[in-house]
Amino acid sequence: MIKYKLICKNCDLTFDSWFGCSEEYEKLKKKNFLNCHQCNSNKIEKTLMAPKLINNSKIKNPEKNFKKLDNVNKTIRQYQKFIKDNFEYVGKNFAYEARSIHYNEKKTNKGIYGTASNEEMKELRDEGVEVEMIPWLEDKSN
Numbered sequence: 001m002i003k004y005k006l007i008c009k010n011c012d013l014t015f016d017s018w019f020g021c022s023e024e025y026e027k028l029k030k031k032n033f034l035n036c037h038q039c040n041s042n043k044i045e046k047t048l049m050a051p052k053l054i055n056n057s058k059i060k061n062p063e064k065n066f067k068k069l070d071n072v073n074k075t076i077r078q079y080q081k082f083i084k085d086n087f088e089y090v091g092k093n094f095a096y097e098a099r100s101i102h103y104n105e106k107k108t109n110k111g112i113y114g115t116a117s118n119e120e121m122k123e124l125r126d127e128g129v130e131v132e133m134i135p136w137l138e139d140k141s142n
Contacts, residue, residue, distance in 0.1 A: 001018055001019070001020060002018070002019050002020075002021060002022055002025075003016055003017070003018050003019075004016070004017055004019065004025060004046050004049065005046070005047050005048070005049045006034070006044050006045065006046060006047065007044070007045055007046075007047040008036035008038065008039060008041055008043060008044055009041070009043035009044070009045055010036060010039050010041035010043045011036060011038050011039040011041065013036055013037065013038045013039070014047060015037060017034075025046070029044065073137060076134075076135055076136075076137055077137060079134065080136065080137065083113050083134075086110065086111070087110055087111045087112055087113045088108070088110045088111070088112050088113070089112075089113060089114060090112045090113070090114040091114050091115060092114065092115050092116075093114060094112065094113070094114030094115055094116040094120070095116050095120040095123070095124060097112050097114070098112065098116075098124055098129050098131060099124070099127070099129065102127070102128070102129045116131070116133075121133060
């Protein structure tokens, strides 16, 4: 099997297609069996492709990658502990509570943390509320 990156000369759409061998592409092109998904044109050509090379150094030492992942997870857990110890958990009411603090409707000595959707986070930022999203690892001890 061989994968080619193709381009439609009519609408400039680029797409990938698999062929049994390079000769199969030539046969299908000659018979006008190749067509564009977007405009249905038969003006399809191969475009430049970069070969995908395998980096054996990453495959040879998977333990190194696991150590990196463990270090990242350890750092995230340290951040989580700091946040839990120093901020108030507001759960799914995060967007509401953040707005209340931002618009001075609620006084608090502690920052807050909780859950918000991507849409809520965007709306908060649009309103000028300073918020950040961080990765959160679930406690697996339960």
